[in-house]
Amino acid sequence: MRHKIGFNRLGRRPAHRKALKRNMVTSLLLEERIKTTQTKALEVRRLAEKMVTRAREDSVHNRRMIGRDIKNKKALAKLFTEIGPRYKSRAGGYTRVLKLGPRFGDAAEMVLLEFVDRDGSESEPPTRKQKAAAQKSEKKSESKKSAAKKEDNIVEKSPAEPSESAAAARTTDAVSHEAQPAHKAEQEPAGE
Numbered sequence: 005m006r007h008k009i010g011f012n013r014l015g016r017r018p019a020h021r022k023a024l025k026r027n028m029v030t031s032l033l034l035e036e037r038i039k040t041t042q043t044k045a046l047e048v049r050r051l052a053e054k055m056v057t058r059a060r061e062d063s064v065h066n067r068r069m070i071g072r073d074i075k076n077k078k079a080l081a082k083l084f085t086e087i088g089p090r091y092k093s094r095a096g097g098y099t100r101v102l103k104l105g106p107r108f109g110d111a112a113e114m115v116l117l118e119f120v121d122r123d124g125s126e127s128e129p130p131t132r133k134q135k136a137a138a139q140k141s142e143k144k145s146e147s148k149k150s151a152a153k154k155e156d157n158i159v160e161k162s163p164a165e166p167s168e169s170a171a172a173a174r175t176t177d178a179v180s181h182e183a184q185p186a187h188k189a190e191q192e193p194a195g196e
Contacts, residue, residue, distance in 0.1 A: 028048045030074055033083050036119045041112045041114060049101065052099055053099060058070055067084065099118065099119055099120065103115050
């Protein structure tokens with residue numbers, strides 16, 4: 005009796021299903037993170053976890069066994085040189101599935117399937133609350149900087165005693181505008 009040995013057929017014939025899983029595992033190995041539907045991710049996760057467990061020990065036998073499913077040489081090399089040794093001391097659970105919400109077209113539940121403890125990344129992507137908090141702190145720091153700049157500009161622009169050249173410039177501008185007839189003042193801009 006084969007109880008609890010079932011799997012999701014993914015609505016495909018066996019050859020198509022096998023090709024789909026192989027391609028998705030290859031993409032996962034190369035990119036270390038893929039976006040897919042929840043049902044596909046759970047099926048691909050099974051295969052990927054078994055491959056990483058085999059890749060922890062680099063032997064000809066293990067390379068040939070995994071090579072039956074992974075035809076891409078770059079992905080196979082990365083599995084045995086980077087990913088396998090990374091999880092050497094881990095007893096399982098090499099991947100995680102993060103829910104992203106429904107897809108726009110057909111409302112299929114989308115997820116992010118990724119390796120745990122990837123190099124050069126955070127342990128988890130930031131949540132909405134963390135993003136909002138980061139944006140608020142950026143806005144606060146920007147507003148403090150702009151307020152400090154405004155205070156500096158005000159101090160620089162309004163010295164304690166106005167200079168004689170500034171006062172002389174104001175009087176010459178006022179005299180030149182008064183000396184012109186009204187119709188010429190309207191035609192020419194005031195700055196000249």
